[in-house]
Amino acid sequence: KEEPKKEEGKASEFSVAMVTDVGGIDDKSFNQSAWEGLQKFGEENGLKKGKGGYDYLQSQSDADYATNLNKLVRNDFDLIFGIGFLMPDAITEIAEQKPDNKFAIVDSVVKKPNVASIAFKEHEGSFLVGVVAGLMTKTNKIGFVGGMEIPLIEKFESGFIAGVKAVNPNAKVEVQYAGAFDKADKGKAIASSMYASGIDIIYHAAGATGNGVFSEAIDLKKQDPNKEIWVIGVDRDQYEEGKVPGTDKSVTLTSMVKRVDVAVYDLATKTKNGNFPGGQVVEYGLKEDGVGIAPTTKNNVPEDVLKKVDEWKQKIINGEVKVPTTRAELK
Amino acid sequence: MLHILEIIIPSAIFFAAPLIFTALGGVFSERSGVVNIGLEGLMVIGAFTGVVFNLTFADQFGQLTPWLAMVVAMVVASIFSLMHAVAAISLRADQVVSGVAINFLSLGLSLFLVKMWYGKGQTDQVQVGFDKIDIPILSKIPVIGPIFFSNGYVPSYLAIVLAFVVWYVIYKTPFGLRLRAVGEHPMAADTMGINVTKMRYIAVMLSGALAGIGGSIYATIISRDFSHATISGQGFMALAAMIFGKWHPLGAMGAALFFGFAQSLSIVGQAIPFLKNVPTVYLLILPYALTILALTGFIGRADAPKALGTPYEKGKR
Amino acid sequence: MSENRLTNILVPVFAVILGIIAGAIVMIVSGYDPIAGYSALLYGAFGDRYYIGETIRQVTPYILAGLAVAFAFRTGLFNIGVEGQLIVGWLAAVWVGVAFELPKVIHLPLAIFAAAAAGALWGFIPGFLKARFRVHEVIVTIMMNYIALYVSNEIIRSVLSDQGFKSEKIHPTASLRSEFLQSLTDYSTLHYGIIISLIAAVVMWFLLEKTTTGYELRAVGFNQHASHYAGMNVNRNIILSMVISGAFAGIAGAMEGLGTFENVSVKAGFTGVGFDGIAVALLGGNSAFGIILAAILFGALKVGALEMPSAADVPTELVDIVIALIIFFVASSYLIRLVLTRLKKEGK
Amino acid sequence: MLNIRKVFGNFVANDNITLQLKKGEIHALLGENGAGKSTLMNVLFGLYQPDGGEIRVKGKKVNIVNPNVANDLGIGMVHQHFMLVDTFTVTENIILGSEPTKGGQIDIEKAEQEVRELSERYGLAVDPKAKIADISVGMQQRVEILKTLYRGADILIFDEPTAVLTPQEIQELIQIMKSLVREGKSIILITHKLKEIMEVCDRVTVIRRGKGIGTLNVSETNPNELAALMVGREVHFKTEKQPPKAGKPVLEIENLVVKDSRGVTAVDHLNLTVHAGEIVGIAGVDGNGQTELIEAITGLIKSESGSIRLNGKEIRNLTPRQITETGVGHIPQDRHKHGLVLDFSIGENMVLQTYYKEPYSKRGVLNFKAIYDKARQLIQEFDVRTPDEYTKARALSGGNQQKAIIGREVDRDPDLLIAAQPTRGLDVGAIEFIHKRLIEQRDKGKAVLLVSFELDEIMNVSDRIAVIYEGKIVAIVDPKETTEQELGLLMAGSKRKEAGVSS
């Protein structure tokens, strides 16, 4: 039953699919971004959504990763993405079982000849938003809210703090982890306590937990429109998330965007052209336009600050400044 | 220290409010003799309805939207609770099991609908929420004012007022007397011409209504969208608060506030010097561990309504 | 007698049929094609040997979780804490699997035993509190679930990894995986756990129905006063029941830790298997054999559901609705019984 | 009530029964257990809907669809099992369902005032503010009566009101009933006690197996005729028995002190000896320590001090199992709570204390063949009416459940058999059977300790009567040399001397 389809698929087109983690393709974060990249790739190459074109499967729990990957293998997709740092075990396993298939993993590293690993230099992007925060703070107290305390998020934290300190050594950054990426209530409570203690800018790297940070900031702003409090978004441009109802203002100061879409699109294109970087780690940083600050930053951040940010960006790209990726390096 | 209280107490209150509403619902249901493990699911329905209504009608109703969403969530959840009522009261199902089914069903159904309507795993963020307020006059009281009456949400204060209303209803009105009689000794109530089935239906639907409110204000104030993780355990916390509070409305409110306090402490705790070195895990499990300790008799014995969990069959001895 | 038994079998069968019909109605109302939906589900559960392997893999913890719920239920206790017991069992199994290097004949049983012991400990606490302070086990077990979740997450972070989010992979000597089963099922994650589950089902049946211990446990479950009167140690039996139930749940965790995942990671929420166990036990009529059948049904539904979005565009949540409705219909079996007696009467 | 018919499933509980109640009379309703008395009354009170026949009140056909309608028609019922909410006060129980209100709130003061007035008018002496849990059974019954009066009932139904009362309380109740009739009320009285019918009733309707047998004027009949009508055959009231051949002491209790669940001393330095080959009956008003005494002997609760010896061996505060194995059999007072696991089959219930012993189990594994063989034998021997030994105990009627328990306890052949209220709620036929079995044990040289609130039973069956009052044995009397009046006084706490008998 599968044989004829295989020939048909292989002969005519290149097909690509991805497995999301539990977030789904609209998590306003890397799953959504990845899907946007895949859609762009599909549309540009005239592919249809579904088998033989481009598609995705959403996981209900971590038990589903392997099953979903396997399912895509069985549907003969030429390149299969695993999105998220929870996926490497499943990818490793399936990649071993199916050495003839090509896989790619986002946000993690799998050392297999048929797996390409996509990594981002989140610390570089975080550094830039750290610069914004360091220059914009009025109270010299800045907050960082992490999802889970894992090495990946530590990259955000370290880069951010380094950015703040680079421009404003007097500013204090308070760090708190919510312990989960889907606990808005925790995010809100942390934000509430941070703002109450005089912190005026919070950078969150906490997925849906960050929704709570936005919600608190918006409510405070509604209560007192003159209050100077800000949120820094993550992964995507979160300007919309920060909109204060009844006004045209947003509490989103800036966002550290992680262009998973760029990376996914890029890797798919490479693979289609026969340049699959199997076994390699492909890094996307400021230089590759893989991370950066959101264009909407100009709405709330004055020109001179943006200029400063740009200077730092150049320094990083040039290699003049090396951004730390761990707390140890930060010190 | 005072400053820390100003941080902890307001967030304790807004954490507690959904629990208070839901726990008060639990008081109604269980006082009438119907166990309601389904509070969690009813909160899910409330959260789902509240968010969907808010997203759909925010343009029409403007600032009124969250309030209307709350009312609609209340109505929908109380209709949904009818399933539990029918199973537990009319069909004599095991009440715990029926509650578990409610929890499964509400989550499955609401996520199914979210996927169908929005084509994705969670809704968008609601744009119109409740406003934060400082209560006029009261918030000006020195010391207490900033701690208790500032930076709060209206529904939170409503929850506390409601606890007193429920207390009045249950202990001072004929309805309350009958409700308690039905939960203690349904056959006695029956012989006194009280319609046991009707009373229990009303009680379960009230629990649905209040859990619906609890869920909707949770979603509107705290999570702002609806997904599989929006309500994850709050209903069980409310249940615990109700038991902790000995099936008494004011007790349930007190317990909910206490849980809110523990939760807010577990979050804010990291900023408090002497708690800084305590691993977060201790603060995370604090509410649960305390509930267990409380149940073991720390706060005296709690006597559940006698007929709790037993379906009433006319003429059965 | 036999008529009664027939009803006992017919009730769950009717419940399942009603649940599936209701699911079809939901699909029709929502504008999906129920035939396409259910065919996708069926294909995704049993379509070929790979899917069958995945289904059996899912059935494995379901059987054990169902046994855990049912064992407590049969002895008068409602163990909603299976989820938490499963989590600590999973943790313990992986811990042993990672920390030691031993020959397989020792390592694997030791890891499973550790899981059982951890689950048993987690069951012991509510059992003890019930025996000693008459605290209702439903509430304590719910609380224990959360404590299990947070404590195990913390241990994974600070003991099993260096502030990471998952443990290392267990040593192969502690693994339930097998090349043979994988080759048989085209690289599914099927592992030897299914055999352990089936053995556990037999153990539960024998223990409860055939031994004096089981007699005591059941007696205490039905009537503590009469059991006390008859000279049984009521408190000891309550604790024992929760301990055994917890051990089953712990082993269910071992199935995940030693078979499906071969590691343990920080969880943002519950696995759901423990709660599904309630459904399994209930549909299975709390009997060992019934639980196996119910676990197969629910396992197939869960695994098959994954095929529904891609093949028929139906959200996987449909299956959760169907399962919930099945529980509902079983719980409300009074209605089904009523209909059945009506039918019987008219048949006469 | 004319030609009332009520069917449960295939079972006809009431088969064309007619009962006519005249104004101002006390009308007895008599029948065996399960004859259909309660069912008939529940139909009258609107709890059940009749499948046939009609009810007329003051000549008008009525349709009583629920208790509210019954209340409106002036029909009130005092139920066999009290319908009171323990945690409520007397007043709350009385007003429940028709509460006086003031601005939406219950007007509790007004209600209490009304209850007080009613209570005084009928000489009921009830404290409106007391919690039900804190008042005696007799008082609770008065609350039940007040409930009906509060709703303005003219027709009062009493379902076995005397079963739970002490002789003194029964006398008081009879006075109350008489005063009610004087005030123009009519009463239907259900009772198994023929003596009471003879004493207070004007007419009596007898039903048997759901069928009405007829209505008689009490003044024109006698207990023997009534019993025969009820059962359908001759009944012997006096149990035949040989004089006892008392042997060595089997049970010796000295200075026993037991506290009840609330920590109040319930058994207070009690002394009692029971010999082989005799039946000692314990007479006393409920709540004087009988329950605690028995539970202490059988090990169900711990005692504070003193000594309990069985055949010379100290058994105080051993576990129930150790005590059972020493040779104590116990027919518990509450058969549903202690006596049976209702959801076990009859067979499994038959080995409740012996399941772990051979031949019922070997190396921890049960031998169901042996268990059910034993069950069949006992079912046969003790005439337990059950479809088979696999039937759940729950499905049996009370009398048959009791027979099963007695079979099990007697079969273990204990040296001491404790029977607590063994015939409570049973009909005369079943009572006769159980009394015979107790005497049989005695004649086999066993010691029997009987606790009962029925003075008839105590007088009939015992060889010696020990009167218990406030946790002490206040007197030991010979049933042949005493009267119910004397016993009643002793039970009420008056000293023997005052009763005119030297000790």
Ligand SMILES: Nc1ncnc2c1ncn2[C@@H]1O[C@H](COP(=O)(O)OP(=O)(O)OP(=O)(O)O)[C@@H](O)[C@H]1O
């Ligand atoms: N709800 C019921 N469903 C089925 N059968 C019933 C029900 N209630 C009573 N019966 C049947 O009707 C018969 C009459 O019961 P009822 O309670 O009226 O007896 P009774 O004369 O009051 O007996 P007792 O002297 O023990 O009080 C019972 O033996 C029983 O078989």
Ligand SMILES: Nc1ncnc2c1ncn2[C@@H]1O[C@H](COP(=O)(O)OP(=O)(O)OP(=O)(O)O)[C@@H](O)[C@H]1O
């Ligand atoms: N609600 C009921 N539903 C079905 N059967 C019933 C019900 N109540 C009683 N029965 C049946 O009626 C029969 C007699 O029951 P009942 O309790 O009236 O006996 P009894 O001799 O009056 O007992 P007791 O001495 O405890 O009053 C039993 O076979 C029982 O199974």
Ligand SMILES: [Mg+2]
């Ligand atoms: Mg009876």
Ligand SMILES: [Mg+2]
């Ligand atoms: Mg009766």
